[in-house]
Amino acid sequence: MNEQIADVGRGISLAYERIGDTGAEPLVLVAGLGQQLHSWPDAFCAELAGRGFQVVRFDNRDAGRSTHPRFRPSSLPAMFAGRFPPEQYDLKDMAADTVGLLDALGLDRVHLAGVSMGGMISQSVAALHPARVRTLTSIMSTTGSRLLGRPAFSTLRLMGGKPPKSREEAVESAVKMFRHIGSHGFPFDEAHVRERAGTGWDRDPTAGGVGRQLGAILKSGNRTAWLRKITAPTLVIHGDRDRMVHPTGGAATARAIPGARLETVPGMGHDLPEGAWPHLLDLIDGHARSSDVTAP
Numbered sequence: 001m002n003e004q005i006a007d008v009g010r011g012i013s014l015a016y017e018r019i020g021d022t023g024a025e026p027l028v029l030v031a032g033l034g035q036q037l038h039s040w041p042d043a044f045c046a047e048l049a050g051r052g053f054q055v056v057r058f059d060n061r062d063a064g065r066s067t068h069p070r071f072r073p074s075s076l077p078a079m080f081a082g083r084f085p086p087e088q089y090d091l092k093d094m095a096a097d098t099v100g101l102l103d104a105l106g107l108d109r110v111h112l113a114g115v116s117m118g119g120m121i122s123q124s125v126a127a128l129h130p131a132r133v134r135t136l137t138s139i140m141s142t143t144g145s146r147l148l149g150r151p152a153f154s155t156l157r158l159m160g161g162k163p164p165k166s167r168e169e170a171v172e173s174a175v176k177m178f179r180h181i182g183s184h185g186f187p188f189d190e191a192h193v194r195e196r197a198g199t200g201w202d203r204d205p206t207a208g209g210v211g212r213q214l215g216a217i218l219k220s221g222n223r224t225a226w227l228r229k230i231t232a233p234t235l236v237i238h239g240d241r242d243r244m245v246h247p248t249g250g251a252a253t254a255r256a257i258p259g260a261r262l263e264t265v266p267g268m269g270h271d272l273p274e275g276a277w278p279h280l281l282d283l284i285d286g287h288a289r290s291s292d293v294t295a296p
Contacts, residue, residue: 028057091220
């Protein structure tokens with residue numbers, strides 16, 4: 001990885017990587033809850049760069065090599081009751097981080113694609129900073145409504161486990177989780193999951209970031225009213241086998257954003273299976289390049 005660190009303001013620094021021609025059209029990829037920049041696979045990013053994009057992927061705050069605040073996150077019962085420490089940030093803050101990264105890199109308007117929590121952050125950027133978003137692609141994400149896009153009970157049980165204390169535990173935990181929430185309609189690539197989890201541990205073995213990021217999601221509440229303000233041409237992608245964010249979350253997102261188009265990927269769960277890459281790459285590329293959305 002050719003990683004660099006950018007000061008994005010307000011005491012936050014983000015680790016990022018640029019892939020492809022830095023003079024090409026920028027496509028910024030936003031990672032999900034507890035995930036790092038390499039959760040967007042190298043080969044996937046290389047393919048996007050080969051299609052003529054300058055690809056930017058980065059660690060959100062509280063992940064990887066980006067800034068980690070040090071406050072203790074609320075417990076899950078406290079979060080669901082709306083009780084958070086005064087230091088708790090929200091999705092607006094994470095959207096501001098993303099815009100700060102664009103500023104640091106000298107990027108005016110970008111194509112923005114986010115997965116899961118990254119989709120929520122991308123939606124927030126498009127709603128709150130509309131001049132910065134050329135197109136929006138929201139993948140396996142939701143609106144924040146507690147009635148829609150809910151995880152399966154089996155997924156919640158897995159999420160409630162103790163955080164790993166070693167690289168080996170982190171790898172085994174990731175295999176167990178992605179075997180459960182991954183794309184059951186495609187082959188499970190255990191070797192890739194193990195490699196990604198090991199790299200993640202090597203880059204950031206801390207545990208509190210996931211809780212604080214989850215706090216940001218829950219503190220932000222139902223964002224449907226924000227989504228109705230989005231003017232960027234929007235593509236919503238969701239798998240029909242998603243156990244982490246039920247497909248109702250994707251459908252609600254598409255309903256809330258004016259003019260949004262929903263694409264359901266059969267067999268896809270809450271990951272980016274290599275078998276679905278050709279379709280996903282075509283969707284992201286085609287949306288960014290549509291003649292009616294790329295005009296200045």
